[in-house]
Structures are given as C-alpha cells and as structure tokens.
Amino acid sequence: MFAFPTQMLKVFKDEAIQQQFEKDGYVVLPFYTEAEMEELNQLYYRLHPKSETGFFPSTFSQDKNYRTEADREIRRICDRPMEHYLENIKTVLGAFIAKTPGPESGMCVHQDMSLVDESRYTGINIWVPLCDLTVQNGTLFVLPGSHRQFPTYRGSSIPEFFEKVNDAMIDYLQPVIIKAGEAVFFDQSIIHFSPPNYTNDIRIVTNTYFTHKEAEFRTYFYDKNSALQSVEEFEQNDSFMTDFEQFGANIHDRPKVGKSLGMVDYDFPSINSEYLEKHFTRTHARQLIADAVPKLETEETHSPKEKNIFQRMLDLVR
Numbered sequence: 001m002f003a004f005p006t007q008m009l010k011v012f013k014d015e016a017i018q019q020q021f022e023k024d025g026y027v028v029l030p031f032y033t034e035a036e037m038e039e040l041n042q043l044y045y046r047l048h049p050k051s052e053t054g055f056f057p058s059t060f061s062q063d064k065n066y067r068t069e070a071d072r073e074i075r076r077i078c079d080r081p082m083e084h085y086l087e088n089i090k091t092v093l094g095a096f097i098a099k100t101p102g103p104e105s106g107m108c109v110h111q112d113m114s115l116v117d118e119s120r121y122t123g124i125n126i127w128v129p130l131c132d133l134t135v136q137n138g139t140l141f142v143l144p145g146s147h148r149q150f151p152t153y154r155g156s157s158i159p160e161f162f163e164k165v166n167d168a169m170i171d172y173l174q175p176v177i178i179k180a181g182e183a184v185f186f187d188q189s190i191i192h193f194s195p196p197n198y199t200n201d202i203r204i205v206t207n208t209y210f211t212h213k214e215a216e217f218r219t220y221f222y223d224k225n226s227a228l229q230s231v232e233e234f235e236q237n238d239s240f241m242t243d244f245e246q247f248g249a250n251i252h253d254r255p256k257v258g259k260s261l262g263m264v265d266y267d268f269p270s271i272n273s274e275y276l277e278k279h280f281t282r283t284h285a286r287q288l289i290a291d292a293v294p295k296l297e298t299e300e301t302h303s304p305k306e307k308n309i310f311q312r313m314l315d316l317v318r
C-alpha cells in the first residue's frame, strides 16, 4: 500500500484555486472562448465517426487516426487556457466525449483509473462541455470531497471501494450545472457519474488530462482469479491514453502494453452505507434525474417504441 504525500504538488498558479481543488476534489473555471468552441465543434463534426452512439469517448475508438488527431488538436486548443491557470504540468491527453440522445448514453458511478503514482502525483481531468449543461442532457455529477478517501489502485479489473454501496451512492452526488465553455477540473479519484442524455441534441465535451511535469505514468491490473491481496503495476509511456487499444475492447484484460513492475500490496478498502451517511451529504440526486424524464414519458404523442426507451431511461436511475 502507499500513502498520499502530505502536500500535493502545486499545479494551479492561483493559491486559492489550488486550495479549493485540494479540498473538494474539483473546481469550476471559465475555459474556452466562443472562437475556440466553434473550432472544436467543427473538429468534432469533421472527425467523429457517424456510427458511434451512446456514451462515446474518442479514446474508445478503434480508429487510431481519429484518436490521435482529436488528441493533437484538442491539446493545441487547450494550450491557451491551460497556460493561463496552470504551471509545472504536462498534458497527456485531449479527447472528445459525446453523449447522443438515448438511454445508452449514461455513465455509471466510478472513479477514473489510476494513471500516475499517487503516492507522489495527482492526475487531473479538465472536462469542458461545448453546450450549456442540464440534468436532462447528461451533465456531470460529483461527490465533493470523495477524492483521496483511501489510497487506491484503480482500473476496470480492480474492485472499487464503494462497490457495496454503489446503488446508494447516486443519492449523494451533486450535479455540476455549467455553461458551454466552462471547465470542471477534477481529481481522477473523485467519485462521479453522468446520467443519460434525455434531450434530442447531442452533448459534446472535451476532456483533457494533465499531471505534474515529473509524474511517472502507471496503470494497475488485478487478476480476479488470484487469491493475493495485491495488484500488478505497469510502467506506461506518456502516449498511453491514445495508444491503448483496450479501452473500447478487452478493457478488463491484462494490459498488452507497458512494462510490468511486479506486484504491489493492496488491501482493497471497502465502505458500507454507514460510512456514506457519516462522511457525505445526501442530495437526492436520483429523484432529480427521474424528474428530468417524466416530461418526455407523459407525452401522448409517443409511439410504443419511444415509450419503451423512456421506461429504460427511468430504470437506469431507479
């Protein structure tokens, strides 16, 4: 097991922003100009494969040219606002995350996979919508202060510490209602989720990932057939996020890239509902999300097929 550093390495130029980020695990800041958003929208419609629907990050694409071009161009456009807020960092990914209308566009409650050695560094996402966000079009919900609850190794093969309370968790998350071009900077270990897009319009977001300039890239794998209290650590290079072919397929398998550094001890922390109640504030988010759907569900004009879709959306949050 590892321990967090006593002091997070400073990455925000402004001390007040740095402190707010460390306390809550996220911070909201103005980010893109109108012209930058226009350029990003054009880029999205030029590059994005038409066949991909639901919840679709460009990192999931099997088309390496798409992943690479989206990465390069988003990073280029992010340079200006990132330079404005940040110091001593390196940017290692630019990606689109699209949510087309429909029940399949929800993203479950999760923490992002570990990408750095968190005994020394922090991995941070800059998540920026290109349209105004509402609960109905699938905004981000976060659990303030849930980052760094425990030192965790995270990856799709590793049980999450809130697995036992996964369903109850939604009711503690807070929607982040922001305008197009505003950014949520969030610690990768914060618990977050986003409901399906219940509107008729696509929701497009850019997600840029950065970390401290000296950070070493690491990923972790747990073999569920193993009886060991340990996970396997891999050294990865900085282009891991765009090179990795397993996001869209075989995500639970042992990584086919990177250098194994061997096994590290892990005690698989786990919380119960009392822990949730004691440490976090209930927001009744489930009701908030359910309320976003009935307006559509009660429309007389819906065909039986459409009604079925709305029912499936409701099922996701009940």
Ligand SMILES: O=C(O)CCC(=O)C(=O)O
Residues within 6 Å of the ligand: 097, 099, 107, 112, 125, 138, 139, 140, 192, 193, 194, 205, 207
């Ligand atoms: O874009 C979204 O709706 C959710 C994004 C997310 O969960 C992530 O990037 O980890």
